[in-house]
Amino acid sequence: MSFSQALRDTVHRKFMETRATLGHGGEGICERMRDCGEDERTVLEFFYSTMPASDIGDYDFSLYQKFARFGLSAWENPFWESRIPEDIFLNYVLSYRINNEAIADCRPLFRKELSERVRGKSMKEAALEVNIWCAEHVTYQATDDRTVSPLTVMKSSYGRCGEESTFAVTALRSVGIPARQIYAPRWAHCDDNHAWVEVWCDGDWYFLGACEPEPVLNRGWFTEAAARSMLMTCKAFLPSKDEEEVTRDGCTLYLNELKRYAEKRRFTVTVKNPEPLADVTVHFELLNGSEFSPIASVKTDEAGRAAVTLGFGSIHIHAVKDGRFAEVFVDTEETDSIEIDFTRAVSAEPDAQEDFVFRAPKDSSRNFIALTEEQKEARRKIIGEADRKRKEYAAGFYQKDKAETLATRFAHPEEVRALLKSAEGNFPEVYDFLSMDFGEKNRELPIKMLHSLMKKDLRDVRAAVLAEHFREALPYRKNFPDNLFVPYILCPRVYLEQLSEYRTFLSGLFDEPTAESFRADPKNIWAYVGKYQVSPDRQSERLTATPVCVVRTGQGGELDRRVLFTAICRTLGIPARLNPVDMVPQYYRDGAFRDAQEKAKNGEEAKVTLLGGGEKWAYLHNWTLAVLNHGEYRTLDLTDAAWADGKLALSLKPGAYRLLTSSRTPNGNQFAKKYCFRLSAGDEKELSIELCKTEISDLIQDIPLPAFRIDNDRNEAVPADSVIGGGTALVVWLEEGREPTEHILNEFMEAKDALGAADCRILFLIRDGAAWKNATFIKAKEAIPAALVRRADFSETAVPMARRMFVDPDKLPLAIVARSGRGVYASSGYNVGIADLLLKIIEAANKQA
Numbered sequence: 001m002s003f004s005q006a007l008r009d010t011v012h013r014k015f016m017e018t019r020a021t022l023g024h025g026g027e028g029i030c031e032r033m034r035d036c037g038e039d040e041r042t043v044l045e046f047f048y049s050t051m052p053a054s055d056i057g058d059y060d061f062s063l064y065q066k067f068a069r070f071g072l073s074a075w076e077n078p079f080w081e082s083r084i085p086e087d088i089f090l091n092y093v094l095s096y097r098i099n100n101e102a103i104a105d106c107r108p109l110f111r112k113e114l115s116e117r118v119r120g121k122s123m124k125e126a127a128l129e130v131n132i133w134c135a136e137h138v139t140y141q142a143t144d145d146r147t148v149s150p151l152t153v154m155k156s157s158y159g160r161c162g163e164e165s166t167f168a169v170t171a172l173r174s175v176g177i178p179a180r181q182i183y184a185p186r187w188a189h190c191d192d193n194h195a196w197v198e199v200w201c202d203g204d205w206y207f208l209g210a211c212e213p214e215p216v217l218n219r220g221w222f223t224e225a226a227a228r229s230m231l232m233t234c235k236a237f238l239p240s241k242d243e244e245e246v247t248r249d250g251c252t253l254y255l256n257e258l259k260r261y262a263e264k265r266r267f268t269v270t271v272k273n274p275e276p277l278a279d280v281t282v283h284f285e286l287l288n289g290s291e292f293s294p295i296a297s298v299k300t301d302e303a304g305r306a307a308v309t310l311g312f313g314s315i316h317i318h319a320v321k322d323g324r325f326a327e328v329f330v331d332t333e334e335t336d337s338i339e340i341d342f343t344r345a346v347s348a349e350p351d352a353q354e355d356f357v358f359r360a361p362k363d364s365s366r367n368f369i370a371l372t373e374e375q376k377e378a379r380r381k382i383i384g385e386a387d388r389k390r391k392e393y394a395a396g397f398y399q400k401d402k403a404e405t406l407a408t409r410f411a412h413p414e415e416v417r418a419l420l421k422s423a424e425g426n427f428p429e430v431y432d433f434l435s436m437d438f439g440e441k442n443r444e445l446p447i448k449m450l451h452s453l454m455k456k457d458l459r460d461v462r463a464a465v466l467a468e469h470f471r472e473a474l475p476y477r478k479n480f481p482d483n484l485f486v487p488y489i490l491c492p493r494v495y496l497e498q499l500s501e502y503r504t505f506l507s508g509l510f511d512e513p514t515a516e517s518f519r520a521d522p523k524n525i526w527a528y529v530g531k532y533q534v535s536p537d538r539q540s541e542r543l544t545a546t547p548v549c550v551v552r553t554g555q556g557g558e559l560d561r562r563v564l565f566t567a568i569c570r571t572l573g574i575p576a577r578l579n580p581v582d583m584v585p586q587y588y589r590d591g592a593f594r595d596a597q598e599k600a601k602n603g604e605e606a607k608v609t610l611l612g613g614g615e616k617w618a619y620l621h622n623w624t625l626a627v628l629n630h631g632e633y634r635t636l637d638l639t640d641a642a643w644a645d646g647k648l649a650l651s652l653k654p655g656a657y658r659l660l661t662s663s664r665t666p667n668g669n670q671f672a673k674k675y676c677f678r679l680s681a682g683d684e685k686e687l688s689i690e691l692c693k694t695e696i697s698d699l700i701q702d703i704p705l706p707a708f709r710i711d712n713d714r715n716e717a718v719p720a721d722s723v724i725g726g727g728t729a730l731v732v733w734l735e736e737g738r739e740p741t742e743h744i745l746n747e748f749m750e751a752k753d754a755l756g757a758a759d760c761r762i763l764f765l766i767r768d769g770a771a772w773k774n775a776t777f778i779k780a781k782e783a784i785p786a787a788l789v790r791r792a793d794f795s796e797t798a799v800p801m802a803r804r805m806f807v808d809p810d811k812l813p814l815a816i817v818a819r820s821g822r823g824v825y826a827s828s829g830y831n832v833g834i835a836d837l838l839l840k841i842i843e844a845a846n847k848q849a
Helices: 005-021 026-033 038-050 053-058 061-076 086-094 107-118 123-135 150-156 161-174 373-394 400-407 413-422 424-435 445-452 455-459 463-479 482-490 503-507 512-520 523-529 547-553 558-571 739-750 752-757 769-773 775-783 798-804 834-848
Strands: 179-184 194-201 204-208 233-236 244-249 252-256 265-272 281-288 291-299 305-310 314-321 324-331 337-341 352-358 576-578 585-589 592-595 606-611 623-629 632-635 647-652 655-664 670-679 684-688 709-711 717-719 728-733 761-766 788-791 814-819 822-828
Touching: 005 026, 005 038, 005 086, 026 038, 026 061, 038 061, 038 086, 053 547, 061 086, 061 107, 086 179, 107 123, 107 161, 123 161, 123 194, 123 204, 123 373, 150 161, 150 424, 150 455, 161 179, 161 194, 244 291, 244 305, 265 281, 265 314, 281 305, 291 305, 291 314, 314 337, 314 352, 314 632, 324 337, 400 413, 400 424, 413 424, 413 445, 413 455, 424 445, 424 455, 424 463, 445 463, 445 482, 463 482, 463 503, 482 558, 482 576, 503 547, 503 558, 512 523, 523 558, 547 558, 558 576, 558 585, 606 670, 670 684, 709 788, 728 834, 739 752, 739 775, 739 834, 752 834, 761 769, 761 775, 769 775, 798 814, 798 822, 814 834, 822 834
Parallel strands: 265 337, 606 684, 728 761, 761 788
Antiparallel strands: 179 194, 179 233, 194 204, 233 252, 244 252, 265 305, 281 291, 281 314, 314 324, 352 670, 576 585, 585 592, 606 647, 623 632, 623 655, 655 670, 709 717, 728 814, 814 822
């Protein structure tokens, strides 16, 4: 079945409008399209009219042709009776890109694995079955921000949620099920974010947790969290009917999908100066990780209005135009609009301190689906079997005999083994590289090179890429000690770009006089890369082009140019990097790294010492520091900054800065402080900072708890309420013998008299009878004889209860204070003084009763 003429015309018109931005290879791309059939050409025009510049140059036309032909085969020979609308098919089946992942031709492999498993099933049944297959290959594990390809995720057997969902969407699209990644860029109630999957089945969208099998759609651990969201998005490339566009990243549209998950309202910002002011960028920001993070950015129209659908909670509005900005806090539950007087906009804030409260949306149980006991049992079996298969599958990655033989060639064989294990399914590539002979005096250098990479790189780097960088960089080793040579010349990784071979290509661009002029003054390299610019419609903030891509297409954004500068420097034997604090490109000269795009003279910097008292400061948790640049604040990366004796000394460039501190209470609200200060060259300042203090009443929550079952004294599964009762209860899931549980039990024993006198039922939950062999547990039970001890399935009790109370489900012990079936307070893991805090919470809960 062919596409409609209306769609063909829309796609072709879009392609012709964007054709001029294809870069140096545009004519070649158009020439190859002329040999394609009508439908295939329509798909390729769709791809090339909506892809970022990095995709134009980093991947060959032939790869996109494979995606087009594979997608069209699903269109012409579908598994399903339901006909999928054209716009949905283009955006969510045919489209080759899901997030910012590396692109790989893996869909034929996935379809081969899945076709028999989904054949004969309905779309809903097939979506659930695909997710089981995903769980048989991939599980969750935190990793860095670079998103690897779905094939690499499969070859790793794990990934973070953004990679799991990209993998699952790819698998679903491979069998013709429209699927998309849903992304909460920042939660409002906790310092985190999340991504999951939506599938289109027979006319409607449904959600599911990627690689997290459930017996039904529209169910996942994140349901309650999503109901407290302020905004969530999916990506598309052509507008869809009935969808709200909230922002764009180059050609990529971000659509707001909040309507399926949370209470919402349309919120409007009107900017006047004093007349309505158009083209003001309005950032809608959440306080998360102690920084203001934009979740949507909308430009005002001719009436000065920018509107977006939001949940009910606090939002920080940052309106900016031409380097001037105005800010305001709003609670969207209290109002659906705000007017900003831009005549009061500033180019920098005065030195000042401000306290504020940032409120999270209230708890909600929207979309909650309770499972029957039969469904729960079936779910346990499916998850258990999937986990078994995944472990069996992953066990084949590491080839022990080959690894042991190779390791004996090196001075530290344990390092070789560790690197090969970290490569997971990419073992052959790392093995091949380490097997190469670069001469006896360089035998240990490949190990150092691999250590200079990010750990994730080992899972998808190719041996040929490593070898090219090694050979081309080796002549410069004699010029620098290894602590400079390895990370700043030899290392192929600059930022989060795809690792690629670029040194031979780049060195071939310059004759020897040009290369020598660059070595004499690396700032000439920065001037050289300045010629590469890109149309805003082709620029993606979430994708970084490889150095070869920038040169071949003639297109590059600011970050692309910074990476290219660093790559050219390293190719020519000049140590270079992106400053880890502010991402400014730097080269090494006369014992120090110097800014390539330096605006201030050398030595023109300022010093500020933060005085933090006795607080335990954690960057991107309870404090951040941002620098003002053209009316927008950019958070610095100070994750490695070390406090000593309550002080932190920083060397900063002159400018205007904003420091935020925040304390988040269990109900998701935040008590925060904002410090604004300016630094001039040569300044030496001290700034005292602190966290806002909270009261016990601020810690109290009121969350309905899901029913769960525990064993009674006869080892029969009974409702927990029949044991806990209707009053105040302290329920603690223990992991006896583990250090966190040992600590909390010791605190309980120290507070035994107070716990014994508390008007509260105490329930210790254990996995099995092995707890009675643990000395600390036995002592605690003897010290607190009123405490009941019962067995429970932690996967069916501790995990969902922790998530329902919005604490970490992976950390035990879990302690929950409850009253009449409602959660009052929860704590996961161990914090010093937790027993005393729990007693105060119990007292406060009883007073509120």
